[in-house]
Amino acid sequence: MSEATGGGLKSWLTTTDHKRIGLLYFWTAFAFFLVGGVEALVIRLQLAHPDGHLVGAETYNQLFTMHGTTMIFLALMPLGSSFFNYIVPLQIGARDVAFPRLNAFSYWVFLFGGLLLNASWFAGPLFHAGVLNVAPDAGWFGYANLTERQYSPGPNIDFWLLGLQILGISSLAAGFNFVVTILNLRAPGLKMMRLPTFSWMTLVTNFLIITAFPVITVGLLFLMFDRFFGTHFYVREAGATPVLWQHLFWLFGHPEVYILILPAMGIVSDVLPTFSRKPLFGYTVVVYSGILIGFMGWGVWSHHMFSVGLGPIADSVFAATTMLIAVPTGVKIFNWIATLWGGDIRGTTALHFAVGFIAMFIIGGLSGVSHASPPADLQQTDSYYVVAHIHYVFFGGTIFGLFAGIYYWWPKMTGRLLDETLGKVHFWLQFIGMNLAFFPMHFIGLLGMPRRVYTYSPDLGVSDLNLVSTIGALLIGLSILILVANLWRSRTHGAPASNDPWGGATLEWGIPSPPPPYNFSVIPTVESRLPRWRTERHGPMKDPPARPPAPIHMPGGSWWPIVAAFGLPVMALAPLTHTLWVVFVGAAILLFGIYRWAFEPFEV
């Protein structure tokens, strides 16, 4: 317990406590979410009127690239990770994750990777670029051969590929950790089919992470060799095909879509039963649907590539698999609605966001099915229709789900309740704002406005719709400010949270808010799927006593995860600055960190 309970900067830099790492993930990811949000607002202000001139074309390219990259890799994924970290060990009755130092390493690598990526906004002078901003500018899926040195000579794409490579290491390390934690560290009696749905979806998500990230790693490796060492992996003149990048990227990219949505589905599957006072309808079906989505997510990637012209057979197969994957997703939606049906519903903010998730995700899912048909997709591809779809899925879906998680678990994570009135104002503003912002985009796209153009002509007839969309974006911005105020206010003015402010069924609600470093004074024995509720065969379980019967030894902190993690951005400076020796310095720091880590006494 030594350093885990102390305060001060050192205790945070060296922490291996999953709860502290969860909070670090939360605040870091939330900060990046605000950065990505500001980028989105600049984009929308530029597009508010035709022939806009707030930013130029080059800055605009950087803005939409960094908006997408930031939101996906630096905001949504790590916000999910913050709940994996904080909540999963509590839900499975564990004292920590399987590898606490590896967990700290994942966080620091994520932080350094995110900072490296964003340093590109100010790094221009270092590269004598003549401008301040040298941020990535080839879109969040960075299609070859636009990303080749020949077409993108600056450091912009270097920042992108090196940043993503580093972030991949963070995700992979966390992936192994959470797969093992969930499989191996469950409390006695907590069989797999008694696992809370959020923990189940975390498991599926992390399986997807450890299988999908190696593929993009290879794609980025090829890009790195093309840009730095003169290979021709994506160079048509050498006999290669840039379509290889598309295959590697989307082989990763489509599972990534499920990496982003499954945690939100898990959160919603936990929130709905609590506030309907009913078990999740068809728990088994929901879990198996999640697993099925995980598997099927690997067989649909080419639907991102219909416009490439892969031929009628490939197009038909991927159209069919894409339509099929809508089935387990639809099954889940019916289960969620059936959970609410006839329930004793309490309209908390968390429930508002969970129900908002269902509604918005249905719209995103329907436009998704409409892309599954290749002839329809050819009309929609690279238009604002696709932008509408991705935002209904990731904003209406993932963000609404994650925000349900914030309102649900914030009292557990901080010991303070969020203000429900502010919460509902936040919800309604965000709900109205998002529909104003993104619904018109369906029409803007079908009327012919392509995505990723920095301005448009008044003759296109989409000026009014774009203005509405911008007003919606500003409303979203306002709603997020209210969330920030609510989070900040709760530190001092939030009502203290009891162990169980919502009457939850799962283990995390049986211990103090926030939990002590050791989480459970006595490791609970689980007898049912809803251990803290009365079920047909079991009464509610007894919560662990307030004080541990015997002193509990928790591992102390360690400096070596942050030291080892620091080696990675240093290594990345070598290709960025074309200075070979720097790579050896970075590798030496990494190796030094790993060796000290391996040989320090650290009891798990």
Add this chain to the structure above:
Amino acid sequence: MTHAVAATHHTSMGLDSRKMAFWAFIGSECLLFGSLISTYLVYKGRSVVGPYPHEILNIPFTSVSTFDLLMSSLMMVLALAAVQRGDMKWGKIWLFSTALLGLVFLGGQVIEFTEFVHKGLTISTNLFGCTFFVLTGTHGAHVTVGVLWLLTLWVRALQGKLGPANAMTVEITGLYWHFVDVVWIVIFTVVYLIQ
């Protein structure tokens, strides 16, 4: 590494957590090498200039390297068996032999790469050069990590800090080493034997 505490902990699946994590890691690595090997196959025969594989690959030479790597896996098995039964004298010998055979393999790769460059095949010559050097180079990097790991264990053994209590550590090292070996068998078959 010095503390074999995890092995004694209760786990839900009855399997050591480190070992389970390592199997997950190997699963992940399969996708990494799978992507590299698939790319090699997709780009096979698409080079627009030579040298082409059949002009340059030296199967007898690489067969010796392959045999060397296979034998290193045998040494690894013997090393683990020795450590498990507490025979640290042979444990040290077999650990060092495994690392040594790994170094011999890497030496072979250095000779091979040098020869190819002299014959006009660099990483930027043609698609064969790109895919060949990145695939075998990534594998070579894995062997290098394995050699460093084995030598670390060997030094720990010399210091008397590696014993039967650390058998799990040696077993996981072995998992890694065998995996890297198996990947080479696939690469040898796909790149060298089936032209």
